[in-house]
Protein backbone atom coordinates (compact mmCIF):
# COMPACT_ATOMS: atom_id res chain seq x y z
CA UNK A 1 0.00 0.00 0.00
CA UNK A 2 2.40 2.78 0.99
CA UNK A 3 4.51 4.74 -1.45
CA UNK A 4 6.81 5.72 1.42
CA UNK A 5 8.44 2.32 0.99
CA UNK A 6 9.91 3.60 -2.29
CA UNK A 7 11.24 6.96 -1.21
CA UNK A 8 14.53 8.03 -2.72
CA UNK A 9 16.59 10.19 -5.03
CA UNK A 10 13.62 11.12 -7.24
CA UNK A 11 11.70 12.68 -4.33
CA UNK A 12 14.82 14.50 -3.11
CA UNK A 13 15.43 15.95 -6.56
CA UNK A 14 11.91 17.35 -6.85
CA UNK A 15 12.00 18.83 -3.34
CA UNK A 16 15.40 20.37 -3.99
CA UNK A 17 14.05 22.12 -7.09
CA UNK A 18 11.68 23.94 -4.74
CA UNK A 19 14.26 24.52 -1.98
CA UNK A 20 16.65 26.03 -4.52
CA UNK A 21 14.18 28.80 -5.36
CA UNK A 22 12.83 29.11 -1.81
CA UNK A 23 9.30 29.63 -3.12
CA UNK A 24 7.33 27.15 -1.05
CA UNK A 25 3.90 28.49 -1.98
CA UNK A 26 1.95 27.36 -5.02
CA UNK A 27 0.62 30.79 -6.00
CA UNK A 28 2.38 33.96 -7.06
CA UNK A 29 6.09 34.95 -6.91
CA UNK A 30 6.20 34.42 -10.66
CA UNK A 31 9.72 35.82 -11.14
CA UNK A 32 11.40 34.37 -8.07
CA UNK A 33 10.12 30.85 -8.66
CA UNK A 34 12.12 30.50 -11.90
CA UNK A 35 9.54 28.39 -13.67
CA UNK A 36 9.11 25.89 -10.81
CA UNK A 37 5.37 25.12 -10.40
CA UNK A 38 5.22 21.70 -8.72
CA UNK A 39 1.56 21.86 -7.70
CA UNK A 40 0.42 22.77 -11.21
CA UNK A 41 2.69 20.10 -12.65
CA UNK A 42 1.28 17.46 -10.29
CA UNK A 43 -2.30 18.48 -11.15
CA UNK A 44 -1.51 17.99 -14.85
CA UNK A 45 0.07 14.63 -14.07
CA UNK A 46 -3.01 13.57 -12.06
CA UNK A 47 -5.26 14.45 -15.02
CA UNK A 48 -3.05 12.53 -17.43
CA UNK A 49 -2.53 9.49 -15.18
CA UNK A 50 -6.16 9.05 -14.14
CA UNK A 51 -8.00 10.43 -17.17
CA UNK A 52 -9.73 13.22 -15.30
CA UNK A 53 -10.42 16.51 -17.07
CA UNK A 54 -9.64 18.61 -13.99
CA UNK A 55 -7.73 18.07 -10.76
CA UNK A 56 -7.18 20.38 -7.82
CA UNK A 57 -4.72 19.57 -5.03
CA UNK A 58 -5.54 20.09 -1.36
CA UNK A 59 -3.72 19.92 1.97
CA UNK A 60 -5.17 16.48 2.81
CA UNK A 61 -7.66 13.86 1.68
CA UNK A 62 -10.09 15.09 4.33
CA UNK A 63 -9.75 18.61 2.91
CA UNK A 64 -10.34 17.15 -0.57
CA UNK A 65 -13.63 15.56 0.54
CA UNK A 66 -14.74 18.76 2.28
CA UNK A 67 -13.80 20.82 -0.78
CA UNK A 68 -15.58 18.44 -3.15
CA UNK A 69 -18.75 18.60 -1.09
CA UNK A 70 -18.64 22.39 -0.93
CA UNK A 71 -18.06 22.61 -4.69
CA UNK A 72 -20.96 20.21 -5.35
CA UNK A 73 -23.21 22.41 -3.21
CA UNK A 74 -23.72 19.93 -0.37
CA UNK A 75 -24.60 21.84 2.80
CA UNK A 76 -26.97 22.48 5.67
CA UNK A 77 -29.92 20.06 5.83
CA UNK A 78 -28.59 17.82 3.05
CA UNK A 79 -28.17 14.12 3.72
CA UNK A 80 -25.06 12.32 2.50
CA UNK A 81 -25.14 8.53 2.39
CA UNK A 82 -21.88 6.93 3.54
CA UNK A 83 -20.78 3.43 4.57
CA UNK A 84 -20.50 2.05 8.12
CA UNK A 85 -16.96 0.86 7.32
CA UNK A 86 -14.67 3.69 6.25
CA UNK A 87 -12.16 6.13 7.66
CA UNK A 88 -13.43 8.82 10.07
CA UNK A 89 -12.71 11.50 7.44
CA UNK A 90 -15.99 10.55 5.72
CA UNK A 91 -18.23 11.90 8.47
CA UNK A 92 -15.80 14.67 9.40
CA UNK A 93 -16.10 16.14 5.91
CA UNK A 94 -19.88 15.78 5.83
CA UNK A 95 -20.29 17.45 9.22
CA UNK A 96 -17.91 20.26 8.35
CA UNK A 97 -20.13 21.51 5.52
CA UNK A 98 -23.21 21.37 7.76
CA UNK A 99 -24.67 18.24 6.17
CA UNK A 100 -26.01 15.08 7.78
CA UNK A 101 -24.16 11.77 7.55
CA UNK A 102 -26.50 8.84 6.90
CA UNK A 103 -24.66 5.62 7.64
CA UNK A 104 -25.66 2.45 5.82
CA UNK A 105 -24.48 -1.15 5.75
CA UNK A 106 -21.62 -2.54 3.74
CA UNK A 107 -21.72 -5.97 2.09
CA UNK A 108 -18.94 -8.43 1.29
CA UNK A 109 -17.43 -5.92 -1.16
CA UNK A 110 -16.52 -4.03 2.08
CA UNK A 111 -18.23 -1.02 0.49
CA UNK A 112 -21.76 0.38 0.26
CA UNK A 113 -24.49 -2.19 -0.22
CA UNK A 114 -26.62 -0.71 -3.05
CA UNK A 115 -29.85 -2.15 -1.60
CA UNK A 116 -29.12 -0.55 1.76
CA UNK A 117 -28.41 2.74 -0.06
CA UNK A 118 -31.73 2.54 -1.86
CA UNK A 119 -33.57 2.08 1.43
CA UNK A 120 -31.79 5.09 2.96
CA UNK A 121 -32.77 7.55 0.21
CA UNK A 122 -35.08 10.35 1.39
CA UNK A 123 -36.20 13.65 -0.11
CA UNK A 124 -33.20 15.22 1.66
CA UNK A 125 -30.58 12.94 0.10
CA UNK A 126 -28.17 15.13 -1.84
CA UNK A 127 -25.18 12.88 -2.35
CA UNK A 128 -24.05 9.25 -2.18
CA UNK A 129 -20.45 8.85 -1.09
CA UNK A 130 -19.05 5.36 -1.71
CA UNK A 131 -15.66 4.71 -0.17
CA UNK A 132 -13.47 2.37 -2.20
CA UNK A 133 -11.93 0.77 0.88
CA UNK A 134 -8.72 -1.21 1.05
CA UNK A 135 -7.80 -0.95 -2.61
CA UNK A 136 -11.00 -2.15 -4.23
CA UNK A 137 -14.23 -0.63 -5.45
CA UNK A 138 -17.91 -0.24 -4.70
CA UNK A 139 -20.54 -1.47 -7.16
CA UNK A 140 -20.52 1.79 -9.08
CA UNK A 141 -23.01 0.76 -11.78
CA UNK A 142 -25.66 0.03 -9.16
CA UNK A 143 -24.91 3.28 -7.32
CA UNK A 144 -24.94 5.32 -10.54
CA UNK A 145 -28.34 3.88 -11.32
CA UNK A 146 -29.68 4.96 -7.93
CA UNK A 147 -28.17 8.43 -8.37
CA UNK A 148 -29.81 8.84 -11.77
CA UNK A 149 -33.17 7.60 -10.49
CA UNK A 150 -33.22 10.03 -7.58
CA UNK A 151 -31.24 12.91 -9.08
CA UNK A 152 -28.54 12.57 -6.44
CA UNK A 153 -24.81 13.36 -6.70
CA UNK A 154 -22.07 10.70 -6.62
CA UNK A 155 -18.85 11.58 -4.78
CA UNK A 156 -16.22 8.84 -4.80
CA UNK A 157 -13.83 8.60 -1.88
CA UNK A 158 -11.00 6.80 -3.66
CA UNK A 159 -8.41 7.80 -1.05
CA UNK A 160 -7.43 4.16 -0.47
CA UNK A 161 -7.70 2.97 -4.07
CA UNK A 162 -5.33 5.09 -6.10
CA UNK A 163 -4.83 3.40 -9.47
CA UNK A 164 -7.79 1.05 -9.17
CA UNK A 165 -10.28 0.93 -12.04
CA UNK A 166 -13.92 0.06 -12.66
CA UNK A 167 -14.95 -1.08 -16.15
CA UNK A 168 -11.81 0.51 -17.56
CA UNK A 169 -12.16 3.89 -15.85
CA UNK A 170 -9.97 5.01 -12.95
CA UNK A 171 -11.62 5.07 -9.53
CA UNK A 172 -12.22 8.65 -8.46
CA UNK A 173 -13.03 9.84 -11.99
CA UNK A 174 -16.42 8.19 -12.37
CA UNK A 175 -18.70 10.19 -10.07
CA UNK A 176 -19.51 13.93 -10.17
CA UNK A 177 -16.23 14.27 -8.27
CA UNK A 178 -13.70 11.96 -6.65
CA UNK A 179 -10.88 12.29 -4.17
CA UNK A 180 -7.49 10.81 -3.34
CA UNK A 181 -5.47 11.21 -0.18
CA UNK A 182 -1.69 11.44 -0.40
CA UNK A 183 -1.12 11.09 3.34
CA UNK A 184 1.89 9.15 4.55
CA UNK A 185 0.40 5.64 4.29
CA UNK A 186 -1.41 5.95 0.97
CA UNK A 187 -0.39 4.35 -2.34
CA UNK A 188 1.38 7.53 -3.37
CA UNK A 189 2.30 10.03 -0.69
CA UNK A 190 3.09 13.74 -0.42
CA UNK A 191 3.51 13.37 3.38
CA UNK A 192 0.19 15.24 3.60
CA UNK A 193 -2.00 16.08 0.65
CA UNK A 194 -5.01 15.20 -1.43
CA UNK A 195 -6.77 15.94 -4.69
CA UNK A 196 -10.26 16.49 -6.04
CA UNK A 197 -10.86 15.20 -9.55
CA UNK A 198 -13.84 16.14 -11.70
CA UNK A 199 -14.87 16.45 -15.33
CA UNK A 200 -17.01 19.49 -14.55
CA UNK A 201 -15.30 22.84 -15.07
CA UNK A 202 -17.62 24.67 -12.68
CA UNK A 203 -16.92 22.18 -9.87
CA UNK A 204 -13.18 22.54 -10.53
CA UNK A 205 -13.30 26.36 -10.45
CA UNK A 206 -15.14 26.20 -7.14
CA UNK A 207 -12.53 23.81 -5.71
CA UNK A 208 -9.78 26.15 -6.88
CA UNK A 209 -11.30 29.09 -5.02
CA UNK A 210 -12.61 27.23 -1.97
CA UNK A 211 -9.18 25.86 -1.04
CA UNK A 212 -7.65 29.36 -1.13
CA UNK A 213 -9.94 31.73 0.80
CA UNK A 214 -12.26 32.14 -2.18
CA UNK A 215 -9.58 33.77 -4.38
CA UNK A 216 -10.60 33.71 -8.04
CA UNK A 217 -6.90 33.70 -9.09
CA UNK A 218 -7.63 36.18 -11.88
CA UNK A 219 -6.09 39.33 -10.38
CA UNK A 220 -2.67 40.74 -11.28
CA UNK A 221 -1.67 39.90 -7.70
CA UNK A 222 -3.37 38.25 -4.71
CA UNK A 223 -4.63 41.58 -3.39
CA UNK A 224 -6.42 42.19 -6.67
CA UNK A 225 -8.19 38.80 -6.77
CA UNK A 226 -11.97 38.86 -6.40
CA UNK A 227 -13.81 36.60 -3.96
CA UNK A 228 -17.02 35.35 -5.55
CA UNK A 229 -17.62 33.12 -2.48
CA UNK A 230 -16.18 32.38 0.95
CA UNK A 231 -13.45 29.77 1.12
CA UNK A 232 -10.85 28.38 3.52
CA UNK A 233 -7.20 27.54 3.41
CA UNK A 234 -6.84 23.96 2.23
CA UNK A 235 -3.81 24.69 0.02
CA UNK A 236 -1.04 22.21 -0.64
CA UNK A 237 2.54 23.50 -0.46
CA UNK A 238 5.10 23.22 -3.23
CA UNK A 239 7.27 20.97 -1.03
CA UNK A 240 4.45 18.47 -0.63
CA UNK A 241 3.51 18.61 -4.30
CA UNK A 242 7.16 18.03 -5.22
CA UNK A 243 7.18 14.73 -3.31
CA UNK A 244 3.91 13.74 -4.95
CA UNK A 245 5.31 14.41 -8.39
CA UNK A 246 8.15 11.95 -7.87
CA UNK A 247 5.70 9.42 -6.42
CA UNK A 248 3.08 9.57 -9.15
CA UNK A 249 5.74 8.64 -11.70
CA UNK A 250 6.29 5.43 -9.74
CA UNK A 251 2.62 4.49 -9.54
CA UNK A 252 2.75 1.89 -12.29
CA UNK A 253 5.67 0.21 -10.55
CA UNK A 254 3.77 0.19 -7.23
CA UNK A 255 0.63 -1.26 -8.84
CA UNK A 256 2.61 -3.92 -10.70
CA UNK A 257 4.24 -5.13 -7.50
CA UNK A 258 0.96 -5.02 -5.56
CA UNK A 259 -0.92 -7.03 -8.17
CA UNK A 260 1.80 -9.63 -8.42
CA UNK A 261 2.08 -10.04 -4.63
CA UNK A 262 -1.71 -10.07 -4.24
CA UNK A 263 -2.17 -12.92 -6.68
CA UNK A 264 0.62 -15.00 -5.09
CA UNK A 265 -0.79 -14.43 -1.62
CA UNK A 266 -4.28 -15.29 -2.79
CA UNK A 267 -3.09 -18.53 -4.34
CA UNK A 268 -1.59 -19.64 -1.02
CA UNK A 269 -4.59 -18.58 1.11
CA UNK A 270 -6.93 -20.30 -1.39
CA UNK A 271 -5.49 -23.67 -0.42
CA UNK A 272 -7.65 -23.44 2.73
CA UNK A 273 -11.27 -24.12 1.69
CA UNK A 274 -12.64 -22.26 4.75
CA UNK A 275 -11.03 -19.00 3.66
CA UNK A 276 -13.19 -16.89 1.34
CA UNK A 277 -12.39 -13.56 -0.26
CA UNK A 278 -13.89 -10.13 -0.56
CA UNK A 279 -16.21 -9.68 -3.56
CA UNK A 280 -14.72 -7.33 -6.12
CA UNK A 281 -17.24 -5.80 -8.58
CA UNK A 282 -14.51 -5.59 -11.26
CA UNK A 283 -11.66 -7.96 -10.36
CA UNK A 284 -9.42 -6.48 -13.07
CA UNK A 285 -9.61 -3.12 -11.35
CA UNK A 286 -8.47 -4.08 -7.83
CA UNK A 287 -5.47 -1.89 -6.98
CA UNK A 288 -4.35 -4.71 -4.65
CA UNK A 289 -3.07 -2.60 -1.78
CA UNK A 290 -4.62 -5.19 0.54
CA UNK A 291 -5.97 -8.69 0.29
CA UNK A 292 -9.18 -8.90 2.34
CA UNK A 293 -10.50 -12.30 3.32
CA UNK A 294 -13.02 -13.99 5.61
CA UNK A 295 -13.19 -16.90 8.00
CA UNK A 296 -16.54 -18.69 8.45
CA UNK A 297 -17.39 -17.30 11.92
CA UNK A 298 -16.59 -14.37 14.22
CA UNK A 299 -15.39 -16.80 16.88
CA UNK A 300 -12.85 -18.36 14.53
CA UNK A 301 -11.72 -14.95 13.36
CA UNK A 302 -11.15 -13.81 16.93
CA UNK A 303 -9.18 -16.98 17.65
CA UNK A 304 -7.06 -16.32 14.59
CA UNK A 305 -6.37 -12.73 15.66
CA UNK A 306 -5.49 -13.86 19.19
CA UNK A 307 -3.08 -16.50 17.89
CA UNK A 308 -1.42 -14.04 15.51
CA UNK A 309 -0.98 -11.54 18.34
CA UNK A 310 0.35 -14.19 20.66
CA UNK A 311 3.04 -15.01 18.11
CA UNK A 312 3.74 -11.31 17.58
CA UNK A 313 2.97 -11.44 13.84
CA UNK A 314 -0.30 -9.49 13.59
CA UNK A 315 1.44 -6.37 12.22
CA UNK A 316 0.28 -5.72 8.66
CA UNK A 317 -2.95 -7.64 9.27
CA UNK A 318 -6.06 -5.67 10.22
CA UNK A 319 -9.15 -6.78 12.11
CA UNK A 320 -11.19 -3.64 11.39
CA UNK A 321 -14.15 -4.82 13.46
CA UNK A 322 -12.32 -4.01 16.71
CA UNK A 323 -10.46 -1.00 15.34
CA UNK A 324 -11.34 2.37 16.88
CA UNK A 325 -10.79 4.20 13.64
CA UNK A 326 -12.59 2.50 10.82
CA UNK A 327 -15.89 1.02 11.92
CA UNK A 328 -19.12 2.41 13.37
CA UNK A 329 -19.00 0.02 16.36
CA UNK A 330 -16.25 2.01 18.08
CA UNK A 331 -17.12 5.55 16.96
CA UNK A 332 -18.36 6.67 20.38
CA UNK A 333 -17.42 10.27 19.71
CA UNK A 334 -19.68 10.25 16.65
CA UNK A 335 -22.59 8.50 18.33
CA UNK A 336 -22.52 10.93 21.27
CA UNK A 337 -22.17 13.99 18.97
CA UNK A 338 -18.89 14.72 20.73
CA UNK A 339 -17.94 17.97 19.01
CA UNK A 340 -16.06 20.89 20.57
CA UNK A 341 -18.72 23.35 19.40
CA UNK A 342 -22.48 23.34 18.91
CA UNK A 343 -23.74 21.44 15.89
CA UNK A 344 -26.94 22.46 14.20
CA UNK A 345 -29.89 20.67 15.77
CA UNK A 346 -30.57 18.39 12.79
CA UNK A 347 -26.97 17.16 12.69
CA UNK A 348 -26.91 16.59 16.42
CA UNK A 349 -30.12 14.53 16.39
CA UNK A 350 -28.87 12.46 13.45
CA UNK A 351 -25.68 11.61 15.34
CA UNK A 352 -27.46 10.77 18.58
CA UNK A 353 -29.84 8.52 16.62
CA UNK A 354 -26.83 6.50 15.47
CA UNK A 355 -26.43 5.06 18.96
CA UNK A 356 -29.66 3.10 18.57
CA UNK A 357 -29.22 2.21 14.90
CA UNK A 358 -27.98 -1.34 14.37
CA UNK A 359 -25.69 -2.55 11.62
CA UNK A 360 -26.23 -6.30 11.76
CA UNK A 361 -25.47 -6.86 8.08
CA UNK A 362 -22.18 -4.94 8.36
CA UNK A 363 -21.32 -6.73 11.62
CA UNK A 364 -21.85 -10.10 9.93
CA UNK A 365 -19.24 -9.16 7.31
CA UNK A 366 -16.76 -7.12 9.32
CA UNK A 367 -16.61 -9.51 12.30
CA UNK A 368 -15.14 -12.18 9.99
CA UNK A 369 -12.87 -9.99 7.90
CA UNK A 370 -9.10 -9.71 7.94
CA UNK A 371 -7.22 -7.36 5.60
CA UNK A 372 -3.60 -8.18 4.93
CA UNK A 373 -1.59 -5.21 3.68
CA UNK A 374 0.57 -5.85 0.63
CA UNK A 375 4.11 -4.51 1.03
CA UNK A 376 6.10 -3.22 -1.93
CA UNK A 377 9.32 -4.49 -0.36
CA UNK A 378 8.61 -8.16 0.30
CA UNK A 379 10.86 -10.70 -1.31
CA UNK A 380 9.06 -13.78 -2.62
CA UNK A 381 10.48 -15.72 0.31
CA UNK A 382 9.19 -13.24 2.87
CA UNK A 383 5.75 -13.18 1.29
CA UNK A 384 5.51 -16.95 1.11
CA UNK A 385 6.65 -17.26 4.72
CA UNK A 386 3.95 -14.80 5.84
CA UNK A 387 1.25 -16.53 3.81
CA UNK A 388 2.27 -19.97 5.01
CA UNK A 389 2.19 -18.77 8.61
CA UNK A 390 -1.34 -17.41 8.15
CA UNK A 391 -2.42 -20.72 6.62
CA UNK A 392 -0.82 -22.66 9.48
CA UNK A 393 -2.58 -20.56 12.12
CA UNK A 394 -5.94 -20.68 10.34
CA UNK A 395 -5.69 -24.49 10.14
CA UNK A 396 -4.83 -24.69 13.83
CA UNK A 397 -7.93 -22.77 14.93
CA UNK A 398 -10.52 -24.32 12.57
Ligand SMILES: *Cc1c(COP(=O)(O)O)cnc(C)c1O
Pocket residue numbers: 060061062063086087089090131133157159160181182183192193194
Ligand atom coordinates in the same frame (compact mmCIF):
# COMPACT_ATOMS: atom_id res chain seq x y z
C1 LIG B 1 -6.81 8.46 4.31
C2 LIG B 1 -8.25 8.56 4.02
C3 LIG B 1 -8.95 9.78 3.98
C4 LIG B 1 -8.38 11.08 4.44
O1 LIG B 1 -7.17 11.38 4.02
P1 LIG B 1 -6.14 12.31 4.88
O2 LIG B 1 -5.22 12.74 3.79
O3 LIG B 1 -5.48 11.44 5.88
O4 LIG B 1 -6.92 13.43 5.45
C5 LIG B 1 -10.26 9.76 3.58
N1 LIG B 1 -10.90 8.64 3.29
C6 LIG B 1 -10.29 7.44 3.34
C7 LIG B 1 -11.05 6.22 2.97
C8 LIG B 1 -8.96 7.36 3.74
O5 LIG B 1 -8.37 6.17 3.83
